Amino acid sequence: MKGEFKLKASNRILALALFTYAGTSFGATPTTQELQQQIEELKSGVESLQQQVRAGKTAAPVAAATPDAAVTREDLDGLRSALENYKYDVQRLRDTKSPTTTRGTTISGTVQVRANSTTVPVTTGAATTQATPRYTSFDVPLANIAFAGNLFKDYGEGHNLDYKVGFGYAKAAATTTAAAATSVFNLQDAYVQYNLINPAVTGLEDPNLNLRLGQQVTAFGLEAQTTDELKPSINAAQFVAGLGVGTRQIGLILRGDYNPYVDYGFNYRAPLFEYAVGVVNGSGPNQSDNNSKKDYLARLAVTAPVDYTSWLRELKFGVSYQHGKKNILTGTSTTAVDGNSDRYGFDIYYNHLPFGGTYEYATGRDATFVANPSLAASASNIATTNTGNTGTIKSVGQTLTLFYTWGEQWLKSSNGNGVGKYDDWWPKTYQPFVRFDRWDPNTANTAATGANVSAKIDISTVGFNLFFAETTKFQINVNSYRYHNPVTPKNREVIAQFQFGF
Amino acid sequence: MKSKVNKLSWLFGALTLFQLIPLAAHAEEKPQEIRIGVSSAGAGGRPLAGGFPLATAHLHAVLEEEFKKDGIKIKWFFNMGAGPATNEQFANKLIDFGFHGDLPLIVGRSTGLKHKIIIGQGRFGEVTFVVPANSEAKTLADLKGKKIGVFKGTSGQLVLARLLERNGFTERDFKVVSLDTATIKASLATGDIDGAIVAPYDLVARGVAKVLLKIPRDPKLQGIVTLWVGEEFEKKYPDTVQRVVTTLVKEAQWDSEEKNRTELLQLWARQATDTYLDYVESWKSYKLKERNTPLLDEYYVSRLQSAVDETKHFKLIRHDVSLDGWIEPKYLNTALKELKLEHYWDEYDKDGNIKK
Structure with a gap:
């Protein structure tokens, strides 16, 4: 444009010059020599203008090469070449170096490596006959791997069909002479899940509803459902194993929530009601149902509908119920009859950084043959034969855990997933905690000595967790055991554990 | 005699120290670090932002330069979760300053976050x-x-x-x-x-x-953008707050100079969510001065009040929000005076027109 403008201006000058020459020529008659000179001057003027035109034409590509204009041919060729190289490299790496799956899959796993020391000798987990008592050991208590993903992904409404399959390592049973030198690899989770309503896609204010079919953790209480990544203590509460509520079951469970309180100022979502109802075999993982009856389970939790900044944030109360049928065995006989095996639970959860705490109360009712049905099912009344009379063993567990956390591990805004960083950054987080855990496998056994001596156990724990990478933590727990059976001495153990996930 | 001299020396020293005590008590304690939450992050979580003077201040490292001599570190949080994430950080005492658009600013305030608005960070836009x-x-x-x-x-x-x-x-x-x-x-x-x-x-x-x-232009459609400081930090370190604001006003001036337009937009495009082309096209009908003004003028106050009313009207907050005591213009006014920029940026009326 600039070149054209100059040319036009030059044209005007040329016209003016010609006009001037014309004017002068009308004024007086020039000589041949003067005319010749004027022609020469005009010629040189025209040549000069032609040069300017040529310069104007060639100036455009130079301007185009500046950063805020079009790229040059060389730039384009270079970019094209770089893209071709990149495409080739990606394709070659994908073909030769990358694992692929038929569907989008996430591989995850958790490994624990542990050292422990106790004040009483231990024999479990190794040869049952030992020359000298064992007070310390290194262990790998947990190693599992899982694959999860979508069999169908619905971008529009989030009606995804998801799957998960996971395997976990377990030690093989020890013998009298040989340590548990071998291990087995058990199927843990194996389910498909259909999302009927998916607030992750449709919006936080929508409820959540999904149906899960297969082998899965059931919906009882807090600790039984919590993964090892989130548990503050190394050992689970005693009632989890005692009542079997942490055992995976095969069946169908509907989970959802209703009326979520959403504080968009913080992207905080607190569903007023969370619920789960389901039907399962009740016989545990990796086996068919072991009787003609199914187990039924239900859970309801209520979360305080408050703003993120409220002190009541993440205050949740929950109740759980499982109604099951079990085989009542007559000693080791294969003869059995059906009996009830019910579980009831109540829990409180509070987590308002830096303070947090959980309390769980869980109780079981398990049918058993008894000699005298009018008496409680104490140890002396429990029969090892089919007496035709059944009683109920009542078991109770309670766990209170209080923790104080400083660090941003669980803050969405401030951990490595929420804050923009160039490197693999994760905030260090520190969490001291205390726990009191009581388990009474049979509340009818209350005697100080004898057959009905109490089997109640109290475990007090002081612990510390250090989270120093996204999926990695170091834990140290000091557990003090107190047995209500006076014959069993108190003991103490120290466990240090390194847990990493991937 | 020697003992008398010694005693006098002690007395003199003690008096001197006594006199110094009130001075020391008045000298402002300095923070070890200044933590700034930015409700924006670059593509793929890059710790970069663009489109406002605070982003340029980060790219130019002007705050780092200002506080280097005091050994005060500047800690930036570029939040992929945008405004809500900045609110979460402040609620958990992780940041001292926050950059916000109008809605998260108002929602945070409505739920009890205590901060003071100290400088504008942008307005208008298509x-x-x-x-x-x-x-x-x-x-x-x-x-x-x-x-x-x-x-x-x-x-x-x-x-x-x-x-x-x-x-x-x-x-x-x-x-x-x-x-x-x-x-x-x-x-x-x-x-x-x-x-x-x-x-x-x-x-x-x-x-x-x-x-x-x-x-392309509707002063009542886009909201205002803000930098605030936590009340606790402001009370404890007013001199530091003043230095932050003065530094940002200087930066806003650089961002307002048309001769810097190309360089500015190229800098902002480094965050890559919006490209250089996006910036060039969407800013071409505005003077840089119009949009990068730090002023808390009549337009700013009016837009903030409107945003509060609209937020309530659209049922996005559950509690009332008052502007009383929320806007603290003294740091900005001091900075403008100190830098002789009182008349550099135009003041706008409530309708988005330049005040005559």
């Missing part, structure tokens, strides 16, 4: 409603019942609500889903959403989207 390239929609009405993407909890939600209301609609007339800006652009390209307010130019250049509606 609003462009974009649909996938193959969309048959000609007007917003054609999108009724369809899926619209917006980053909920951010100022974009309020802009969308205003735009819809002006056209006789509410969010309930559409299926509004919450997506971050990068995902909105990707979803428009794949057709997973039917429309969104977003910078369109790179999408249009790629042929994957088209502009359904463009409003």
Whole structure:
């Protein structure tokens, strides 16, 4: 444009010059020599203008090469070449170096490596006959791997069909002479899940509803459902194993929530009601149902509908119920009859950084043959034969855990997933905690000595967790055991554990 | 004699120290670090931002330079969760200063966050409603019942609500889903959403989207952008707050000079969510001075009050918010005076016109 403008201006000058020459020529008659000179001057003027035109034409590509204009041919060729190289490299790496799956899959796993020391000798987990008592050991208590993903992904409404399959390592049973030198690899989770309503896609204010079919953790209480990544203590509460509520079951469970309180100022979502109802075999993982009856389970939790900044944030109360049928065995006989095996639970959860705490109360009712049905099912009344009379063993567990956390591990805004960083950054987080855990496998056994001596156990724990990478933590727990059976001495153990996930 | 001299020396020393005590008590304690939450992050979580003077201050490292001599570190948090994430950080005492669009600023205040607004960080700007390239929609009405993407909890939600209301609609007339800006652009390209307010130019250049509606200038559609300081920090370190504001006013001046336009937009484009082309096109109808003003003038106050009213009207907050005692202009006024920039930026009236 600039070149054209100059040319036009030059044209005007040329016209003016010609006009001037014309004017002068009308004024007086020039000589041949003067005319010749004027022609020469005009010629040189025209040549000069032609040069300017040529310069104007060639100036455009130079301007185009500046950063805020079009790229040059060389730039384009270079970019094209770089893209071709990149495409080739990606394709070659994908073909030769990358694992692929038929569907989008996430591989995850958790490994624990542990050292422990106790004040009483231990024999479990190794040869049952030992020359000298064992007070310390290194262990790998947990190693599992899982694959999860979508069999169908619905971008529009989030009606995804998801799957998960996971395997976990377990030690093989020890013998009298040989340590548990071998291990087995058990199927843990194996389910498909259909999302009927998916607030992750449709919006936080929508409820959540999904149906899960297969082998899965059931919906009882807090600790039984919590993964090892989130548990503050190394050992689970005693009632989890005692009542079997942490055992995976095969069946169908509907989970959802209703009326979520959403504080968009913080992207905080607190569903007023969370619920789960389901039907399962009740016989545990990796086996068919072991009787003609199914187990039924239900859970309801209520979360305080408050703003993120409220002190009541993440205050949740929950109740759980499982109604099951079990085989009542007559000693080791294969003869059995059906009996009830019910579980009831109540829990409180509070987590308002830096303070947090959980309390769980869980109780079981398990049918058993008894000699005298009018008496409680104490140890002396429990029969090892089919007496035709059944009683109920009542078991109770309670766990209170209080923790104080400083660090941003669980803050969405401030951990490595929420804050923009160039490197693999994760905030260090520190969490001291205390726990009191009581388990009474049979509340009818209350005697100080004898057959009905109490089997109640109290475990007090002081612990510390250090989270120093996204999926990695170091834990140290000091557990003090107190047995209500006076014959069993108190003991103490120290466990240090390194847990990493991937 | 010697003992008398000694005693006098002690007395003199003690008196001197006694006199110094009040001075020491008045000298401001300095923070070890200044923590700034930015409700924005670059593509793929890059710790970069663009589009406002605070982003340039980070890129130019002017605050780092200002506080280097005192050994005070500047700690930046570029939040992929945008405004709500900045609120979460402040609620958990992780930041001292915060950069916010109007909606998260107001929602945070409504739930009890204690901060003082100290400097403006931007205003105006075009609003462009974009649909996938193959969309048959000609007007917003054609999108009724369809899926619209917006980053909920951010100022974009309020802009969308205003735009819809002006056209006789509410969010309930559409299926509004919450997506971050990068995902909105990707979803428009794949057709997973039917429309969104977003910078369109790179999408249009790629042929994957088209502009359904463009409003180049409407002072009552876009919100104001703000930098605040936590009340606790402000009370404890007023001198530090003043130095932060003065440094940012200097930066805002650099950002307002037209001779810096190309360099400024290239710097901002480094965050890569919006491209250089997006910045060039969407800023071309504005003077830099208009948008990068730090002033807390009549327009700023009026827009903030309107945003509070609208937020209540659209039921995005549950509690009332008052502007009383929230805006603290003294740091800005001191900075403008100190830098002799009192008349550098135009003041705007409540309607977005330059005050005569």
